[in-house]
Amino acid sequence: MVTTIENEQGFPIAYCEWRQVGQSGFDKLHGEYVYIADLWIHEAYKNDWSIFRELMRDVFQKALHAKWVYFQRRKYGRQSKNYSKEKMMK
DSSP, rough: OOEEEOOTTSSSEEEEEEEOTTTSSSSTTTEEEEEEEEEEOOOOTTTTHHHHHHHHHHHHHHHHTEEHHHEEETTEEEEEEOHHHHHHHH
């Protein structure tokens, strides 16, 4: 699923591609994990944490049963640790 945020003119300034998965990593309808496959925020808004919080709020409104979030760390080529929903919203 893709979640986007647009500015006043309707241009996208951020998007997040994510999936709700189970513990095994396979798609699950009411899974307890959210896997973030891709996240992009426009350069002009990189330091504005409210954009990131708004993206995560939209994701968690659609994935109500999710408790954990993880993603792939491209720089190191490994999976991140599991972050709780509350930690991601802070």
